[in-house]
Amino acid sequence: TVMAAPMTNDQSCFFAQALGVSFLKCLLINAYHSTDFEVHRNWLALTHSLPVPQWYYEAMSEWTLDYPPLFAWFEYGLSHIAWFFDKEMLVVQNLNYASPATILFQRLSVIVADVVFFYAVKECCKCLREDKGKDLLGKPSFILTVLLLWNFGLLIVDHIHFQYNGFLFGVLLLSIARHFQNRHFEGALLFSVLFNLKHIYLYIAPAYGIYLLRCFCFTQSNAEVSGFSVVRLVTLGTIVLSTFAVSFGPFIGQLPQVLSRLFPFKRGLCHAYWAPNIWALYNIADKAFSILGVKFKLLDINKLPKASMTGGLVQEFQHSVLPSVSPLATLVCTLLSILPALFRIWHRPNGARGFLCCLVICALGSFMFGWHVHEKAILMAILPLSLLAVESREEARIFLILSITGHYSLFPLLFTTQELPIKIFLMLLFTIFSLISLKTLFRKGGALLNPLEATYLLGLIPLELICEFVYPLTVWQKTFPFLPLMLTSVYCALGVTYAFIRLYISLLTCSDSTKKIKTQ
Amino acid sequence: MENWSLISLCVLLGLTSRWTVSFHSYSGAGKQPVFGDYEAQRHWQEVTYNLPVHEWYFNTTNNALNYWGLDYPHLTAYHSLACAYVAKLLNPEWVELHASRVYESHSHKLFMRVTVLFTDILIYIPAVLLYCFYFCDGSSKQKVATALCILLYPGLILIDYGHFQYNSVSLGLALWGILGLGLGWDLFGSLAFTLALNYKQMELYHSLPFFCYLLGKCIKQGLTGRGFFHLAKISLTVLVTFALCWMPFLSDPKQRLQVLHRLFPIGRGLFEDKVANTWCSLNCIPSYHVCEKHLIITEVCLVINEIPLIAIWFLLASTFSMLPLLVKDGLLLPYVVTSLAFLFLSLYLLSALERSTEEELRLGLDRKLTQHWLPKLNLSRIIKWKFWFSLVAMAALSFMSVWLEPPAKLPDLFPVLVSVLSFLHFLGFVTYFNLVQLMEPQRKKSQKKTN
Numbered sequence: 019t020v021m022a023a024p025m026t027n028d029q030s031c032f033f034a035q036a037l038g039v040s041f042l043k044c045l046l047i048n049a050y051h052s053t054d055f056e057v058h059r060n061w062l063a064l065t066h067s068l069p070v071p072q073w074y075y076e077a078m079s080e081w082t083l084d085y086p087p088l089f090a091w092f093e094y095g096l097s098h099i100a101w102f103f104d105k106e107m108l109v110v111q112n113l114n115y116a117s118p119a120t121i122l123f124q125r126l127s128v129i130v131a132d133v134v135f136f137y138a139v140k141e142c143c144k145c146l147r148e149d150k151g152k153d154l155l156g157k158p159s160f161i162l163t164v165l166l167l168w169n170f171g172l173l174i175v176d177h178i179h180f181q182y183n184g185f186l187f188g189v190l191l192l193s194i195a196r197h198f199q200n201r202h203f204e205g206a207l208l209f210s211v212l213f214n215l216k217h218i219y220l221y222i223a224p225a226y227g228i229y230l231l232r233c234f235c236f237t238q239s240n241a242e243v244s245g246f247s248v249v250r251l252v253t254l255g256t257i258v259l260s261t262f263a264v265s266f267g268p269f270i271g272q273l274p275q276v277l278s279r280l281f282p283f284k285r286g287l288c289h290a291y292w293a294p295n296i297w298a299l300y301n302i303a304d305k306a307f308s309i310l311g312v313k314f315k316l317l318d319i320n321k322l323p324k325a326s327m328t329g330g331l332v333q334e335f336q337h338s339v340l341p342s343v344s345p346l347a348t349l350v351c352t353l354l355s356i357l358p359a360l361f362r363i364w365h366r367p368n369g370a371r372g373f374l375c376c377l378v379i380c381a382l383g384s385f386m387f388g389w390h391v392h393e394k395a396i397l398m399a400i401l402p403l404s405l406l407a408v409e410s411r412e413e414a415r416i417f418l419i420l421s422i423t424g425h426y427s428l429f430p431l432l433f434t435t436q437e438l439p440i441k442i443f444l445m446l447l448f449t450i451f452s453l454i455s456l457k458t459l460f461r462k463g464g465a466l467l468n469p470l471e472a473t474y475l476l477g478l479i480p481l482e483l484i485c486e487f488v489y490p491l492t493v494w495q496k497t498f499p500f501l502p503l504m505l506t507s508v509y510c511a512l513g514v515t516y517a518f519i520r521l522y523i524s525l526l527t528c529s530d531s532t533k534k535i536k537t538q
Numbered sequence: 539m540e541n542w543s544l545i546s547l548c549v550l551l552g553l554t555s556r557w558t559v560s561f562h563s564y565s566g567a568g569k570q571p572v573f574g575d576y577e578a579q580r581h582w583q584e585v586t587y588n589l590p591v592h593e594w595y596f597n598t599t600n601n602a603l604n605y606w607g608l609d610y611p612h613l614t615a616y617h618s619l620a621c622a623y624v625a626k627l628l629n630p631e632w633v634e635l636h637a638s639r640v641y642e643s644h645s646h647k648l649f650m651r652v653t654v655l656f657t658d659i660l661i662y663i664p665a666v667l668l669y670c671f672y673f674c675d676g677s678s679k680q681k682v683a684t685a686l687c688i689l690l691y692p693g694l695i696l697i698d699y700g701h702f703q704y705n706s707v708s709l710g711l712a713l714w715g716i717l718g719l720g721l722g723w724d725l726f727g728s729l730a731f732t733l734a735l736n737y738k739q740m741e742l743y744h745s746l747p748f749f750c751y752l753l754g755k756c757i758k759q760g761l762t763g764r765g766f767f768h769l770a771k772i773s774l775t776v777l778v779t780f781a782l783c784w785m786p787f788l789s790d791p792k793q794r795l796q797v798l799h800r801l802f803p804i805g806r807g808l809f810e811d812k813v814a815n816t817w818c819s820l821n822c823i824p825s826y827h828v829c830e831k832h833l834i835i836t837e838v839c840l841v842i843n844e845i846p847l848i849a850i851w852f853l854l855a856s857t858f859s860m861l862p863l864l865v866k867d868g869l870l871l872p873y874v875v876t877s878l879a880f881l882f883l884s885l886y887l888l889s890a891l892e893r894s895t896e897e898e899l900r901l902g903l904d905r906k907l908t909q910h911w912l913p914k915l916n917l918s919r920i921i922k923w924k925f926w927f928s929l930v931a932m933a934a935l936s937f938m939s940v941w942l943e944p945p946a947k948l949p950d951l952f953p954v955l956v957s958v959l960s961f962l963h964f965l966g967f968v969t970y971f972n973l974v975q976l977m978e979p980q981r982k983k984s985q986k987k988t989n
Contacts, residue, residue: 030886034886037879038879038882041878041883042555042558044875045555045561045872046558048871049558049561122871155539155679156539435645435648436561436644439553440557440558443557444550444554446546446550447547447551447554450543450546450550451543451547454539454540454543458540
């Protein structure tokens with residue numbers, strides 16, 4: 019029994035966890051859902067009721083189709099199952115229709131689609147280095163499984179707020195796993211599919227491009243560039259292009275319309291709630307300067323833009339002191355921020371592990387400097403980083419800072435009182451587990467977090483108490499209702515920026531020869 | 539992983555499942571004119587806050603007893619009063635005399651749910667954790683696994699956080715009583731149990747074993763010496779506790795009688811709400827009314843680590859027995875999810891199916907008896923088959939209750955079938971537990987109790 023036990027032990031543990039988290043998701047069926055719920059219901063309706071050429075023209079609802087065609091096909095497929103739950107949800111005119119059957123169907127579709135995520139997590143666990151016969155709770159594969167399956171961000175964004183990120187991240191993680199397993203064609207195919215499901219993954223496309231070109235098309239993986247394989251390049255190109263052809267093919271005639279839907283020119287450097295990136299810090303610096311400027315009579319208060327003190331009310335935040343930021347400026351900043359990482363893996367590729375590090379940096383860089391970034395995009399950095407966190411001490415520490423800060427920054431998404439206990443319980447659950455398990459895994463070599471980092475993270479507790487409990491009881495709640503949001507953004511932006519810098523340092527200073535890549 | 543972190547993860551999971559169940563409907567939601575237990579609890583806050591103590595249990599113009607009159611002992615009333623004070627701070631409309639009748643709002647529902655969560659965290663959950671750590675065998679991981687399974691018991695979650703009640707208070711206090719006795723703190727145990735009794739009179743079912751155990755312990759110590767002294771101390775503790783709870787009602791004999799009359803209503807009907815109990819099925823034995831929501835699960839939860847398969851089976855059956863009530867309250871989804879979650883997780887965490895050999899099922903002696911006539915009989919396998927079969931039957935009947943229409947001539951067919959099936963299960967369990975109790979070697983028994 020001792021010999022047979024380890025294999026089935028792991029598998030049964032994985033299965034128990036997948037089942038457990040699915041049950042939790044089922045209990046969240048009746049929780050609050052955001053307008054994204056109506057968005058997807060509308061897409062179910064329009065893909066089901068309207069002919070294909072009209073999908074990207076339909077505008078009865080304000081939530082027009084703004085994902086690429088493959089996702090529209092996914093919704094089309096779902097709509098056929100939806101038909102058995104409640105036909106009324108498939109009527110385009112039924113705006114904001116949310117019967118119990120509709121809610122049940124939509125929630126279940128997210129829960130079932132997560133099966134892709136489960137499979138991907140299992141594949142990722144296979145890519146980890148050998149376990150040294152530790153007990154179950156201390157194994158990297160167990161820790162990774164929990165960090166991914168029970169990820170706080172995914173749970174609340176997908177199963178409360180309502181989105182299909184689990185399914186999409188499943189495809190991403192599977193693609194990464196395939197690259198680790200040297201099945202590069204599959205990895206590339208999966209990424210093309212992913213991109214055609216949600217184009218936000220453009221953020222990490224450079225990492226894929228450079229990595230595949232450098233490590234796959236050039237057939238030698240050491241520092242010397244030699245042996246370029248045209249065959250591989252052409253095959254990769256064919257895979258990508260054919261995926262695009264399948265996806266955009268039916269819409270070839272209306273490409274400009276589709277693109278205008280996919281890339282709407284959204285007003286505003288920041289979302290109404292500032293994502294905790296560089297621009298949040300930029301905004302707050304601008305506000306600080308303007309206040310100081312008025313105080314020291316360097317600026318005329320009448321010349322300042324009106325909405326500067328009530329910031330967040332309007333989409334377009336006008337800067338008073340610092341120069342305004344245009345979309346082009348953000349693009350340039352983003353590219354500048356990720357170029358060093360791309361150069362690094364070009365010149366000194368570190369195999370799949372280097373690719374993954376670069377991918378996280380691309381995701382994080384785009385988050386930091388992008389135009390109109392949603393706070394949910396932080397998940398694109400946190401989830402892949404989990405894989406690195408269970409293998410390297412430095413990445414574990416970065417992961418802790420990024421994940422705790424990033425997850426906390428998602429709190430304003432769930433602003434209802436009913437969901438308050440849930441977000442606190444789940445946040446504590448994930449945070450306690452990640453802290454303790456990673457600390458135990460890397461206990462050799464002292465504390466994982468230095469006192470400054472620990473203090474910063476502990477500072478989240480008073481921040482939460484102030485923003486959620488104390489501030490609403492004060493007089494300022496009426497005059498400055500967005501102050502808690504601003505505080506949250508800025509505080510978290512510090513942590514995210516710090517994690518970004520440390521991750522860069524880790525990538526640029528790591529030595530590639532000592533790391534052994536596990537390949538199958 | 540360290541103990542405290544495992545314990546906190548376990549508690550957080552328990553709290554999360556509780557709070558998510560609370561999102562769903564409560565008893566009598568929107569159901570004019572009578573509503574349900576939720577309105578009863580709100581009404582008790584209204585009555586205890588606005589009326590003087592001597593009117594709480596009496597039928598007056600301000601307190602019509604036929605509209606959810608108080609029928610639990612005083613500790614419930616004091617608890618309602620405390621909640622009412624908080625309610626008054628948050629929104630006086632919630633406890634306005636008369637005007638707040640059938641008050642229903644989202645914020646009020648949140649408040650009521652929070653009161654349940656609060657007492658759960660304060661009383662029940664610590665008791666469960668302490669029990670698992672002091673009285674369960676095995677590694678600390680196994681203890682935490684046991685605690686998690688007990689905390690995930692669907693019956694309690696669905697009734698307290700769904701239907702709406704405060705069973706966690708009385709069960710928690712009873713559990714503290716058991717803990718006290720187990721740790722040798724008899725006075726504390728008696729105090730806790732007396733409080734439990736003063737919270738819900740249903741705890742009388744547990745009082746006999748308590749009494750017998752304590753009396754037996756005192757007799758062992760010698761009734762003429764230490765034992766007598768000990769008995770005196772325990773009696774005094776119990777009497778003082780009773781006195782404190784009943785204090786406002788002791789002056790007037792009419793008060794005392796009226797309270798007893800409310801607590802033990804002999805006038806009420808036999809079949810309240812088509813309950814799953816012995817009387818419904820047997821139909822002819824005269825007896826007192828048994829409240830369907832009383833859960834005799836404390837002891838079964840506590841042995842979940844020792845005989846996991848049977849305990850899990852019993853707990854699932856007890857949840858199933860409440861199906862008609864849960865469906866009426868609109869709690870079908872949480873019922874299905876929590877029952878399935880409890881089934882799979884406890885089978886996995888406690889390795890229930892592996893730990894079901896005949897010795898582990900405590901049927902060793904029975905096996906020896908039957909070996910002579912039925913040598914090939916594999917009791918373990920039979921029990922496992924019965925388990926799966928029973929699960930299938932419960933699932934099928936659950937499905938039918940919800941999705942099929944009963945025939946016109948038998949509109950209550952499904953609730954009655956649920957009652958009958960549950961009764962058969964309970965009969966089986968009672969037989970099993972009695973068998974195990976009788977066959978259990980003397981040494982094991984005393985080992986458990988004086989741990």
